[in-house]
Amino acid sequence: MPEPLSGTRVVDLSKILAGPYVTMSLADLGADVIKVEHPDGGDPTRGWGPPFQGPDATYFLAANRNKRSVTLDLKSPEGQEAAHRLIATADVVVENFRPGSSLARSFDHRELSERYPRLVVLHISAFGESGPLRDEPGYDMVAQAAAGLMSLTGEPDGPPVRAGYAMGDLGAALFGIIGVTSALVERERTGRGQYVTTSLYESLLALHANWATGYFATGERPVRLGSGHPSLVPYQAYPADDGHFVIAVGNDAQFRELSAVLGHPEWADDPRFATNRDRVDNRRALNTELDAVLAGAGVAHWCGLLKAAGVPVTPIRTLDEVYDCPQTEALGIVQKADHPVVGPLRQVAFPVNFGGERPPVRTAPPTLGQHSQDVLAELGYDEAEIARLLHPQGD
Structure with a gap:
């Protein structure tokens, strides 16, 4: 069973898609990923439906398997103290706090690096760490529009179109995975972690690839070509x-x-x-x-x-044809995990094989707070302290 990141602990403070996709991939590779969610609803994508499967939207189920879920109010002193206990045991923290927010200040990467010098911190933002758009929030479609992808997508005589996949989020996730794993390799040499950043905007610029070099060479604004290719015909x-x-x-x-x-x-x-x-x-x-x-x-x-x-x-092919295709079946990339509410849940597994074996889908995406008791007990909290953390007075 390939688990190249076995023994690595990741604390997932992110939400929506880019950060959770990073941490799911690290979990697929064997890392112990603990997803910290707010007690009131958790990751917003739990409600991004329909469709739903069990208590959660399928959007959430797409990016959170192989993780454990803990509920903490990170804006409370008690929640922050528990989070720091957890971070003290971690190799990696992944977050996408909005620049200038209270959570960005509470978990500032400089303080984290000083307190935990071996820690790798990945921050994912919409537009990057500098520039006039640095503090702008942004969802995937905002990034697709701002970074030019929508100007390249669609028929020549039609309107700009959003790419069917969330290419900004997923591109940032893939570059984030590369950044985290590279930082872990470097830590083996230096003994120190570091602060790693990427953004939806930067990732989409990197994925321009030949579109960018073509523009740099000619200075001409590219036009939409439908499904056509700018450099090959037919x-x-x-x-x-x-x-x-x-x-x-x-x-x-x-x-x-x-x-x-x-x-x-x-x-x-x-x-x-x-x-x-x-x-x-x-x-x-x-x-x-x-x-x-x-x-x-x-x-x-x-x-x-x-x-x-x-x-x-x-x-x-349409998706029903894709998942009925003999090629898809032969690859063994669609696997099942037992969900505590809905039973067997199909997932598209990690797309890389190691020595001919694919990392398995070990556990289904967690229900909200499913592992709070176990994880907090691992951190040394007794039953009374766990009860106070999970059910503060007035709740």
Whole structure:
């Protein structure tokens, strides 16, 4: 059972998606992750539904498996004292407190680093640690708009569109995971932790990749291309007579095969289409020709012919088709964990294998405060102290 981070303790003070996705991934890799939530409702995504499965929204269930949940009021002296007891046992703290908030002040990274010199602290924000937008709050769509992703997404003659995935949150999460694991490796050399930061905005800029270098080279504002690619043609979704499918031609030899299969070998010698550079320059003309031919048969017909010729092609699957797909089943990436309320709960497991084995989904996402008693007892609180922490006078 691969658990490369076994023996590592992570205190998760974050909420919503980016931070919790970091800590879930660390938990998938074997870390003991303790999620600290407010007693009144916990992580807001517990209520981000429908759909719900059991007491919690499926949004919460997507980013919180393999963790233990403890409820503490971090704005109270007693809650802060308990949190510090917990942090004293930790290797990593992950938080996304809004800059300038009372919680950001109470758990300032400089004080944490001085008090716990081996601690790695990851802070995730909307716009980064400096600049005029530093103190701005922001959800994923705000970051997608501000960082240009929405300007690149959608049809050329349509409005800007939010990417279907929360790419700002998930991008920040993935870079955050890299930052945390790198800091842990460096700590093995130096004996000291450090403060690691990333943001939705910075992560989306990094994911611009070829869009950025293209803009730097030309100074031209990119335009939306629908499913098209700025540097390859044909490389997009095309309509057949019963649906859409994707053709992804990566070189001129593949285009020659495509042209032959579609009954137009002359396209490969047409000066408008002979090289990829020509095809990019004449994108509209080539797509007009392709649309006319492909409308004559169905998705399965074209995918079968083109795949046999070595042209990369696939139907565009819906999620029901994806999770019924033999490829998905063969990978063993969909696993089940027993949830205390709903029973077996399906989850998409960690997408990296170690020595041919995938880290398992060990436990379902916790119910709110499910592990408060156990964790607080581990920290040395007796039953009476635990009762006072979890049920202050007046509650």
